[in-house]
Amino acid sequence: xxxxxxxxxxxxxxxxxxxxxxxxxxxxxxxxxxxxxxxxxxxxxxxxxxxxxxxxxxxxxxxxxxxxxxxxxxxxxxxxxxxxxxxxxxxxxxxxxxxxxxxxxxxxxxxxxxxx
Numbered sequence: 001x002x003x004x005x006x007x008x009x010x011x012x013x014x015x016x017x018x019x020x021x022x023x024x025x026x027x028x029x030x031x032x033x034x035x036x037x038x039x040x041x042x043x044x045x046x047x048x049x050x051x052x053x054x055x056x057x058x059x060x061x062x063x064x065x066x067x068x069x070x071x072x073x074x075x076x077x078x079x080x081x082x083x084x085x086x087x088x089x090x091x092x093x094x095x096x097x098x099x100x101x102x103x104x105x106x107x108x109x110x111x112x113x114x115x116x
Contacts, residue, residue: 039087040105045078050103052090062108069101 035056043052050070052060064071070078070092080097081090088106092099 038105038109040083040090043081043083043090045075050078050090052103052105054105055087060105060108062103067101067103069099070103073097073099 033056035058038054038056038058041053041055043050045051045064048064049061050064050067052062054060077092077097077099080099081092083089084091084102088104090103092101094100
């Protein structure tokens with residue numbers, strides 16, 4: 001944070017003389033949580049979102065409109081998902097319901113390829 005900004009123009013260039021203010025950091029880096037790996041713990045639905053609870057306590061909310069097969073299905077059909085063995089996907093088995101789809105965590109947590 002800068003406490004004082006004095007902008008001056010010298011030979012057509014704008015320069016700043018700023019005095020830095022240092023603050024104490026009350027917590028060490030070890031007190032913070034930086035998830036390295038996560039898995040799906042459970043999922044729930046409301047009328048607009050799929051909410052995926054992760055093992056690191058985050059909740060990922062995905063608009064149902066992004067997943068048309070789930071969006072257009074009845075609530076009882078949405079609940080027929082399974083969590084993959086590695087905990088990275090929600091899977092709807094077409095032999096157990098009308099939905100034939102999967103939701104992969106990497107598709108919603110990872111960087112967007114061409115936009116990076």
